[in-house]
Amino acid sequence: MKHEIPVEELGVRGPLMADPIAACVHCGFCLPSCPTYVTMGEEMDSPRGRIFLIKEVLEGKLEVELAQPYLDNCLGCQACETACPSGVRYGELITEFRGRVEPRRRRPVAERARRELALRTLPHGKRFRAAARAGAVARKLRAAVPRTVRPMVDLLPERLPPARPLPCRFAAQGERRARVALLAGCVQQQLDPEIGWAAGRVLARNGVEVIVPAGQGCCGSLAMHSGEAEGARRLARRNLAAFPExxxxxxxxxAGCGSGMKEYGALFLGEPEEAQAGALAGRTRDVADFLYALGLAEPPPALACPRRVAYQDACHLAHAQKVTAPPRRLLSAIEGLELLEPAEAGLCCGSAGIYSLERPEVAAELGERKARNLLATGAAILASGNIGCLTQLQSHLARLGHPIPALHTVQVLDRAYSRTL
Amino acid sequence: MSALLATDVAAVQEAVRAGRPLLPVAGGTQTATHPDPAGPVRALDVSGLRGVVDYDPAELTFTARAGTPLAEIDAMLASHGQHLPFDPPRLGEGATLGGAVAAGVSGPNGFAAGVRDFVIGVRFVDGSGRLAMGGGKVVKNAAGFDLPKLMAGSLGRLGVMVELSLKVFPRPAATATVRFPTAGLPAGLAAIAALARGPVPVSALDLTPDGAVTARIGGDAGLIEVRAERLARSIEPRGEPLAPAAESAHWEEARRFAWVGADERLVVVPAAPRRVLALDADLHRRGLHRRYGLAANVAWIAWPQAEPAAELSDLLAAQAASGVVLTGPPLPEPLIGAATGGAFARRIAAALDPAGIFAGSAPAAGGAR
Amino acid sequence: METADLFTELRSLGLGERLLTGDAQLAAFGSDALTAFHQRPLAVAVVESAAEVAAVVRLCHRRAVPFVARGSGTSLSGGSLPVGEGIVIALNRLDRVLSVDPDARTAVVEPGVINLAVSAAAAPHGLAYAPDPSSQSVCTIGGNLAFNSGGAHCLKHGMTSNHVLGLCVVLPDGEVVDLGGDSTEHVGPDWTAMFSGCEGLFGIAIEATLRLVPIPESVRTALAVFDSLERAGDAVAAIVGAGLVPVAMEIMDPLAIEAAEASVSPGYPRGGALLIVELEGEEEVVEGELAAVEGLLRDCGCAEMRTTADPDERALIWKGRKSAFSAVGWLSPDYIVQDGVVPRTRLGEALREIERLGAERGIRVANVFHAGDGNLHPLILFDGREAGAVERAEELAAEILALCVELGGSITGEHGVGVEKREYMKLMFSAADLALMEDVRAAVDPGRLANRGKMLTPPPPAASRSAAAA
Structure with a gap:
């Protein structure tokens, strides 16, 4: 699409926005892939519409405040990138635009407070656990909780599982085939520490030495995808220091962390750490992607009784990282496991980082839609590759009265290996 | 009144510009659509506007003047292994291309291929005497209003067609026909639904009121018998392939509508499978000869000439059905039954024939009322 | 003031919040898939029922406000470009398949239904909706029928209008009329077909009865590589000449292949012009036809050939083909896609000439097209930031269209005239032809409110029937 954006004025980061806009041909192939277009049905709530609005803002033809509500509606799921025949890097565009606009933005006090609360709590284990305890109290007093914070309270789990910090190393079993460093993940460590353990065990069993570097922390994705670029860089710098080469x-x-770390290059564009960040991004791999490429040393033993498992793509795995086949192939390697595909597989479940806190109605509509599609498969277990999605789905499956277990792909493998699936 | 003769386009324009009511005629086979010789509307005989203008077999298209006899076109296409897939009814010796398009109805072998699907271009003289062109000579064309398709079924009431371009298909090297001994109309309709959706694509699918189904396939000679057998077995009770001589005779007779008596009119009524039972009950009550063709998408009705067409019109209107009377003595309005097109039709007819030259009663006005 | 009144009235029809009037909202609706044109409308009415469509149109008629119907906004000819002083009626929420009749093989749908959704609804009955524009995953039936859309598989099955049996339409004054019915046959002039392809000038369809076709028992796809486009074109002519009717025959040149590979990696054989031939039908028949096609391809000098019956592989082949236009976004910042038609026996000649014209101007032209129908899609690549590049590309586009008409073809096979090719109508049609079309349009819509500015050039003030009749 032709544009009149003053690219030079945007500096070194300008192409992150100008290039996707130039590449977009406005064909509309993205429309049916977009969760907000599918549910809201209006052009400005489509990827194509948003790209156009950003173009108009950057060209100075539209006030940014007028475009903002529609840009805020975007979940950042990047399903549109999968659908896009022209290779538009929408994710980079929206992240960069948000990062540019957010610092100058005047949000209502309550909204800003909620944002701060979320971004300052979620990435930090201790604060998160404290919040969860507070949340348990707040839930009982829900009516007294300010409206803006209620979605947060609703999302906090009834009870957090006991903390189980990961060891600093999982030794490779048998011949060592590879050596990797594992990102423990901040929210995941609190909500379901079992996932990290399962990943370590499954990798180790397949001849991979796994180290869990000390000093690592939140990857910064939540902040990055919410327009808080500076906050994201602050968090990411810790990981640049912590992860070995x-x-x-x-x-x-x-999946959200993986996609965020793969964007470190763009995050540090024009910063002193640019090269180092790019290198770390280049080394980042999702566990299923890595394991499938390496090949299972031996498949898990056949299941004693057959299991029907529905696999749900996490947007940041399927659309942002383009990893779709490996988790499916790994699950299919388990004899006795029947892999099921839900309808509308490419559609976001509504979790999307802190989106479900900021846009709870949209998130709930998508969550319920997703849960119904999953239940329609008749699966007994749900597998996915992202803690946010697993939490969102579990919550909506429970609300529909069908609390089937939602497990990470590596948890399914781990349980299959230990004959506990 | 005696017919006017036009052997070139200028003569057609002149006749139209004279400003008196007229209707184009050519081969004289679809007589019900002609003006009454005793009435105020004159016939404009365009059978002199004949001859193929352009035919490149490799292109699978041809252009011919409207008065060109179908027999000439059939022979031309056959010599290159092609045919008109909509199989226009051959109601007599003189049937012309223009007449086939003006009637706009398919014959028994026109399953899944209506007349309109094959008319790609038209030149015609409108009610103001303008010579205009719509469509073109290529098989795919989205430029301008689709006037060629509009002319399919227009009965000469929207303009005098002078030249037509059509697309054609290869003619199957061999054909075979299977007759199914289905008993009763509901069973026949069920058989038709199954066959039309079955794995063996058919080119004709006829049904008689007693429920018997006749299906035809075409294709490579080497496979035709095996496929006919497969078609025969594809439903229960199974059908029996006809002997080759019997099969070609059957369809030759069918496209001539030989079963319609000399004292009856052929009336073509579009239908849909789910509407056939109700329609048939009414037709049966009147003791009419009828057949259902094109997978129950059309009812062919033989209506006694002695009885007023208005009665059939009422019968159809009550079923929300429409029809066109093709044979028998001229009728002031050969379109009968429920009106179609409403205001849209009236407005377009008013644009193409503002003075009401063509029979003074555009079918657009809808219905035989 | 008057605008405010109009908005109040529109809202009072029950649109409420669904009347969009904000700057950002209007900006987003300003273009369809042809971004060379952009026009913010006065307002957008997002309707949710057929009755609302009629009510909005009646109001527009009463207040002489132009209106433009829009589905997914995928027109490549600017067919749903808004009118500045008019409103857009967004039909995309009217997206229900109302019924499927498996015995009659028909479906009744609303205009905002996505093309592919019709086939999805028909699939459980072993049926499909045949017309398959490349944008079928997005484009809506309403737009398909307004522009008589085609697609790769139209070679055997025909265009959209061949598959529309009946319509319920809102005329430009708000009157609701039924056209056609539920039969493949019709009597009287074919009003349904006349409405199809009217580019919205006759009003808005609010319900359509569509013909469905049985899903074939067997489908085979052959990929053949030729060392030149001309040879690939000759192979198409040979297949047609041999009396075979494949369901699709498509050609892509190396540049188009490069784009498709960059986009969706279909894994096409490389090294020249690619011809895709698809056959469908009964198992044995398709086997025989495939053997015949293979023989013909070899006779025509095919360098490499591959055939497949695998559904996943076929899906990828078609995904590559159907993504090709947008995929050109990988190769060039801007492009013009053309839609000319030539008689298929003159394909080779046309392609040679297009190549020469492009070379003459130093402009890259990618070719990807429905070869079986002679429907060319030259993609003229340029960089709009270079001075004069747009103008040079447009000149070339005009020359290509003139060439198509000169060879006996058409300026558009399936994208429609829209705003883009209005000026080229006179290459194909005489002044009298165009005057007649304008008269027909004015009879249906005296105020010229419905999709103003598309297909027909606005007549000069004095133009009238008398001038045209001369």
Missing amino acids: DVDAVITTA
Whole structure:
């Protein structure tokens, strides 16, 4: 699409926005893939519409405040990138635009407070656990909780599982085939520490030495995808320091973290750490992607009784990282496991980082729609590759009265290996 | 009144510009659509506007003047292994291309291929005497209003067609026909639904009121018998392939509508499978000869000439059905039954024939009322 | 003031919040898939029922406000470009398949139904909706029928209008009329077909009865590589000449293949012009036809050939083909896609000439097209930031269209005239032809409110029937 954006004025980061806009041909192939277009049915709530609005804002033809509500509606699921025949990097565009606009933005006090609360709590284990305890109290007093914070309270789990910090190393079993560093993940460590353990065990069983570098922290994705670029860089710098270079890969188990770390290059564009960040991004691999490429040393033993498992693509795995086949192939390697595909597989479940806190109605509509599609498969277990999605789905499955277990792909493998699936 | 003769386009324009009511005629086979010789509307005989203008077999299209006899076109296409897939009814020796398009109805072998699907271009003289062109000579064309398709079924009431371009298909090298001994109309309709959706694509699918189904396939000679057998077995009770001589005779007779008596009119009524039972009950009550063709998408009705067409019109209107009377003595309005097109039709007819030259009663006005 | 009144009235029809009037909202609706044109409308009415469509149109008629119907906004000819002083009626929420009759093989749908959704609804009955524009995953039936859309598989099955049996339409004054019915046959002039392809000038369809076709027992796809486009074109002519009717025959040149590979990696054989031939029908028949096609391809000098019956592989082949236009976004910042038609026996000649014209101007032209129908889609690549590049590309586009008409073809096979090719109508049609079309349009819509500015050039003030009749 032709544009009159003053690219030079945007500096070194300008192309992150100008290039996707130039590449977009406005064909509309993205419309049916977009969760907000599918539910809201209006052009400005489509990827194509948003790209156009950003173009108009950057060209100075439209006030940014007028475009903002529609840009805020975007979940950042990047399903549109999968659908796009022209290779538009929408994710980079929206992240960059949000990062540019957010610092100058005047949000209502309550909204800003909620944002701060979320972004300052979720990435930090201790604060998160404290919040969860507070949340348990708040739930009882729901009516007294300010409206803006209620979605947060609703999302906090009834009870957090006991903390189980990961060991600093999982030794490879048998011949060592690879050596990797694992990102423990901040939210995931609190909500379901079992996932990290399962990843370590499954990798180790397949001949991979796994180290869990000390000093690592939140990857910064939540902040990055919410327009808080500076906050994201602050968090990411810790990981630049913590993760070693002498590993075959840096493994992520949460799709959102994986996609965020793969964007470190763009995050640090024009910063002193640009090269180092790009290198770390290049080493980052999702656990299923890495494991499938390496090949299972031996498949898990056949299941004693057959299991029907529905696999749900996490947007940040399927659309942002383009990893769709590996988790499916790994699950299919389990004899006795029947893999099921839900309808509308490519559609976001509504979790999307802190989106479900900021846009609870949209998130709930998508969550319920997703849960219904999953239940329609008749699966007994749900598998996915992102803690946010697993939490959102579990919550909506329970609300529909069908609390079937929702497990990470590596948890399914781990349980199959230990004959506990 | 004696017919006017036009052997070139200028003569057609002149006749139209004279400003008196007229209707184009050519081969004289679809007589019900002609003006009454005793009435105020004159016939404009365009059978002199004949001859193929352009035919490149490799292109699978041809252009011919409207008065060109179908027999000439059939022979031309056959010599290159092609045919008109909509199989226009051959109601007599003189049937012309223009007449086939003006009637706009398919014959028994026109399953899944209506007349309109094959008319790609038209030149015609409108009610103001303008010579205009719509469509073109290529098989795919989205430029301008689809006037060629509009002319399919227009009965000469929207303009005098002078030249037509059509697309054609290869003619199957061999054909075979299977007759199914289905008993009763509901069973026949069920058989038709199954066959039309079955794995063996058919080119004709006829049904008689007693429920018997006749299906035809075409294709490579080497496979035709095996496929006919497969078609025969595809439903229960199974059908029996006809002997080759019997099969070609059957369809030759069918496209001539030989079963319609000399004292009856052929009336073509579009239908849909789910509407056939109700329609048939009424037709049966009147003791009419009828057949259902094109997978129960059309009812062919033989209506006694002695009885007023208005009665059939009422019968159809009550079923929300419409029809066109093709044979028998001229009728002031050969379109009968429920009106179609409403205001849209009236407005377009008013644009193309503002003075009401063509029979003074555009079918657009809808219905035989 | 008057605008405010109009908005109040529109809202009072029950639109409420669904009347969009904000700057950002209007900006987003300003273009369809042809971004060379952009026009913010006065307002957008997002309707949720057929009755609302009629009510909005009646109001527009009463207040002489132009209106433009829009589905998914995928027109490549600017067919749903808004009118500045008019409103857009967004039909995309009217997206229900109302019924499927498996015995009659028909479906009744609303205009905002996505093309592919019709086939999805028909699939459980072993049926499909045949017309398959490349944008079928997005484009709506309403737009398909307004522009008589085609697609790769139209070679055997025909265009949209061949598959529309009946319509319920809102005329430009708000009157609701039924056209056609539920039969493949019709009597009287074919009003349904006349409405199809009217580019919205006759009003808005609010319900359509569509013909469905049985899903074939067997489908085979052959990929053949030729060392030149001309040879690939000759192979198409040979297949047609041999009396075979494949369901699709498509050609892509190396540039188009490069784009498709960059986009969706269909894994096409490389090294020249690619011809895709698809056959469908009964198992044995398709086997025989495939053998015949293979023989013909070899005779025509095919360098490499591959055939497949695998549904996943076929899906990828078609995904590559159907993504090709947008995929050109990988190769060039801007492009013009053309839609000319030539008689298929003159394909080779046309392609040679297009190549020469492009070379003459130093402009890259990618070719990807429905070869079986002679429907060319030259993609003229340019960089709009270079001075004069747009103008040079447009000149070339005009020359290509003139060439198509000169060879006996058409300026558009399936994208429609829209705003884009209005000026080229006179290459194909005489002044009298165009005057007649304008008269027909004015008879249906005296105020010229419905999709103003598309297909027909606005007549000069004095133009009238008398001038045209001369």
